[in-house]
Amino acid sequence: MSRQSNRTTDSKKMNSELFTLTYGALVTQLCKDYENDEEVNKQLDKMGYNIGVRLIEDFLARSSVGRCQDFRETADVIAKVAFKMYLGITPSVTNWSPAGDEFSLILESNPLVDFVELPDNHSTLVYSNLLCGVLRGALEMVQMAVDVKFAQDSLRGDNVTEIRMKFIKRIEENLPAGDE
Amino acid sequence: MAIFSVYVVNKAGGLIYQFDNYVPRAEAEKTFSYPLDLVLKIHDEKVVVSFGQRDGIRVGHALLSINGVDVNGKFTADGKEIIEYLKDSTNYPVSIRFGRARLSSNEKLMLASMFHSLFAIGSQLSPEVGSSGIEMLETDMFKLHCFQTLTGIKFIVLADPRQSGIDALLRKIYEIYSDFALKNPFYSLEMPIRCELFDQNLKGALEIAEKAGNFGPGS
Numbered sequence: 001m002s003r004q005s006n007r008t009t010d011s012k013k014m015n016s017e018l019f020t021l022t023y024g025a026l027v028t029q030l031c032k033d034y035e036n037d038e039e040v041n042k043q044l045d046k047m048g049y050n051i052g053v054r055l056i057e058d059f060l061a062r063s064s065v066g067r068c069q070d071f072r073e074t075a076d077v078i079a080k081v082a083f084k085m086y087l088g089i090t091p092s093v094t095n096w097s098p099a100g101d102e103f104s105l106i107l108e109s110n111p112l113v114d115f116v117e118l119p120d121n122h123s124t125l126v127y128s129n130l131l132c133g134v135l136r137g138a139l140e141m142v143q144m145a146v147d148v149k150f151a152q153d154s155l156r157g158d159n160v161t162e163i164r165m166k167f168i169k170r171i172e173e174n175l176p177a178g179d180e
Numbered sequence: 181m182a183i184f185s186v187y188v189v190n191k192a193g194g195l196i197y198q199f200d201n202y203v204p205r206a207e208a209e210k211t212f213s214y215p216l217d218l219v220l221k222i223h224d225e226k227v228v229v230s231f232g233q234r235d236g237i238r239v240g241h242a243l244l245s246i247n248g249v250d251v252n253g254k255f256t257a258d259g260k261e262i263i264e265y266l267k268d269s270t271n272y273p274v275s276i277r278f279g280r281a282r283l284s285s286n287e288k289l290m291l292a293s294m295f296h297s298l299f300a301i302g303s304q305l306s307p308e309v310g311s312s313g314i315e316m317l318e319t320d321m322f323k324l325h326c327f328q329t330l331t332g333i334k335f336i337v338l339a340d341p342r343q344s345g346i347d348a349l350l351r352k353i354y355e356i357y358s359d360f361a362l363k364n365p366f367y368s369l370e371m372p373i374r375c376e377l378f379d380q381n382l383k384g385a386l387e388i389a390e391k392a393g394n395f396g397p398g399s
Contacts, residue, residue: 054358054369056331057329057331057357057358057362058359061351061355061358062355062358064351142331174192174332175332176328176329176331176332177303177304177328
């Protein structure tokens with residue numbers, strides 16, 4: 001085969017340390033450029049959003065998951081299929097709100113933050129904010145508006161990393177025909 | 181057994197990619213002497229045969245080239261009006277190629293948008309709720325297969341009615357799109373796809389599909 005073959009699930013193994021280093025270089029350069037943690041968080045979220053809108057098609061093409069009927073199904077698919085496929089981890093889904101529109105993803109480990117320690121002058125930096133953007137962008141492309149943020153961050157002293165996802169609404173504009 | 185064309189339509193109904201895989205077979209080039217025994221007329225900015233069939237030239241065929249030079253609508257390549265040119269006996273003998281007019285890119289854009297609307301009508305006409313849009317359209321010459329992703333992009337393949345494995349091909353094209361178009365950071369979403377790698381891989385996939393192959397884990 002002359003073209004790059006990457007159809008099998010893990011034929012292209014990459015060093016995850018290179019991934020950690022790349023992400024780290026990205027965040028530190030952003031910190032140098034913007035010098036303001038809030039701004040860096042926003043930029044990470046934006047970058048994550050751009051990744052998410054493209055990643056969703058890759059995910060749908062490879063995983064043949066159909067449309068989720070409710071938010072619980074969405075949560076399961078995100079935790080068990082998507083995180084496993086892209087980061088190799090399976091977070092647990094907990095802390096459902098009574099209305100069923102908010103839940104938490106508890107990550108035991110986070111490949112982005114291997115070997116990372118946050119210094120004191122960056123205490124408000126949400127290092128893995130890219131993930132929030134990715135989730136937001138990806139779900140927006142399947143007509144779900146969500147709010148994603150880190151509720152706990154192991155880099156900032158908490159025991160686990162917790163991502164809180166809240167369903168805002170279904171995006172009714174530009175619905176693909178056949179979904180009502 | 182052949183796959184004729186591939187169309188990719190974005191969420192808004194605009195055509196973002198089109199690829200034709202067929203060679204139009206019905207073309208005839210003949211040398212004519214004055215006076216021309218075919219009756220020509222202008223239709224849709226093209227010169228077509230309105231009366232007079234012979235030697236493979238049928239009514240409705242468009243004039244494609246004069247003396248080997250492709251024409252530009254109703255004008256020759258140097259800007260002369262074709263009908264006037266052919267009324268002048270000094271221009272003869274002339275070699276003209278007739279054939280079924282190919283769709284121009286504007287026409288393809290229009291047809292893709294029309295299909296986008298019809299696709300939606302398909303789901304609205306359904307007696308049952310939650311029906312998909314048009315998945316297949318069949319004529320005696322070809323079958324049109326359409327696959328809409330959850331994000332609203334449609335992949336349309338026109339193929340020979342006897343061609344099998346189009347569903348797998350549509351999913352394969354989706355994978356190729358998610359790889360070579362989306363992972364190209366310089367490609368903007370919803371815009372026309374102008375990525376070399378996408379073209380190459382798409383052609384490869386069509387070849388495999390035509391040979392009735394399956395997209396196994398190794399391909």
